[in-house]
Amino acid sequence: MRICVSQLNPTIGACRENTKKIVSEIERAREEKADLVIFPEMAICGYPPEDLVLHAGFIDTVRSALDDIIKAAQGIAVIVGLPRRANSGIDKPLANSAAVIDNGVLLGFQDKALLPTYDVFDERRFFQPAFQETIWTLRGVRVGVTICEDIWPFNGIINQQCYPYDPLCVFEKNPIDLLVNISASPYSVGKVAVRKEIIQTAINRLHCPVVLCNQVGGQDALIFDGSSCVYSAKGELLHHGQCFATDHFIVDTETAEATSVVPLEPAAELFYALVMGLRDYFTKQGFTKAIVGLSGGVDSSVVASIAACALGKNNVIGMLLPSRFTSSKSTEDALACAGNLGINTIEIPIEKVFQAHLDTVAPFFNDTDAHCVEENIQARLRGILLMTYSNKTGALVLNTSNKSELAVGYSTLYGDSCGAIAVIGDLLKRQVYELGFWLLKTAGWIPLRVLQRPPTAELRPNQKDSDTIPEYSLLDPLVEGYVVDGKSPELLVAELNCPMSTVQDIIRKIHQNEYKRRQCPIALRVSEKAFSSGR
Helix, strand or coil: CEEEEEECCCCCCCHHHHHHHHHHHHHHHHHCCCCEEECCCCCCCCCCCHHHHHCCCHHHHHHHHHHHHHHHCCCCEEEEEEEEECCCCCCCCEEEEEEEEECCEEEEEEECCCCCCCCCCCHHHCECCCCCCCEEEECCEEEEEEEHHHHCCCCCCCCCCCCCCCCHHHHHHCCCCEEEEEECCECCCCHHHHHHHHHHHHHHHHCCCEEEEECEEEECCEEEEECCEEECCCCCEEEECCECCCEEEEEECCCCCCCCCCCCCHHHHHHHHHHHHHHHHHHCCCCCCEEEECCCCHHHHHHHHHHHHHHCHHHEEEEECCCCCCCHHHHHHHHHHHHHHCCEEEECCCHHHHHHHHHHHHHHHCCCCCCHHHHHHHHHHHHHHHHHHHHHHCCEEEECCCHHHHHHCCCCCCCCCCCCEECCCCCCHHHHHHHHHHHHHHCCCCCHHHHHCCCCCCCCCCCCHHHCCCCHHHHHHHHHHHHHCCCCHHHHHHHHCCCHHHHHHHHHHHHHCHHHHCCCCCECCCCCCCCCCCC
């Protein structure tokens, strides 16, 4: 069978715009003599549509868009994802479905059987599960159609949710020639390799070729990597689609030969994921310009690099906001990074407004010793100036906090916690440094000194982050172990060989600072457990 895989980047809710792309892809596939063209899960409306599916008229709009797709499918078979009405009278009134079309005729729908409710998913809130699996005959080929989660459980690899039913059992009892899986599977580090294992397990069970068509693009905090693929009945990779980009490719399952793909190195994969996520966050909302507070540290340098690549150097402004505690090295490094990236900078010293603020509140402080209150004033003044520029120009502020800092509340509410989106908010400090060194090696954007100097907020003389929080070499595995992996304090003590008091203090801070994180911008999700999405 000559199969076209159309890895699209839809905009959630933009059904007409998405349908134009789908129809164009159908026409292209037909010209290329494809027998079947496959689109991702909910390609018509984009995934996840969430409560849009409950709005009056939304499902009607989706159905009207499907009618246009059916008319366009002359001389070719199409499988496309959508939400639809499926009121059985005993459950939810909607279903997450795949429409199966052949030669301009809607053959029917295959509903999603397994509806996830863990992590970022809440599908059972909206949809009823499939009551049966259908085997579709397309151009003489017996095809089984599954939707994302349908092939994930019951494989010994991952078991995040228990289900009473295994869709693949139907195809084990009634053999098929091809298994199709349309997906909107969000990206996280290591996810591409896990999907490969899932597919191999399905092949071992069904002994037929498998095609997975996955959505690509950024949807608010979620990133979808694409990475669509086709495997032979022997488990050989026949084609692997692009990561973090739209793609269109054709594979003939009868004649295609095995191929291989060199995976991206981890830092490159992270960078391209964040670039795509940030670009789509802007373009899908109609924004073009961004502003970054450049401190001369690794966090703001990495965020500026991602922004320049995602939005174009002419659309990014670096704002330097030095105080009495800002070292000349920090200013030099911030300007050097901006120069390497080719972005413009604005420098606004905060000394005058800082002193004016101190003078204003002096009567209330009663000559108390300086501590974090005075430090936070500086951070908040910087936030005011960044937001002032944003309001005047329409440039969105990019938050530069990382996951390690957000975990323990090492940020100032309404200060450095402000912004439209936290670009690296799901990256541990270790990962930020890995990106920094990769950017230095591959592009020369980040000065070496930025990566070598001890991290500091420079809010008091000779300040270092480690004066307030544990060294990141300890903090990072504590945060990852507790937040992402859900490990107990006792296990963390044993694994990290650190005092129980340290572990308990970090866990206390993680919970205590939830109120801060609830007020922070969403973070681009790259882990299995991000603060802003799914936790």
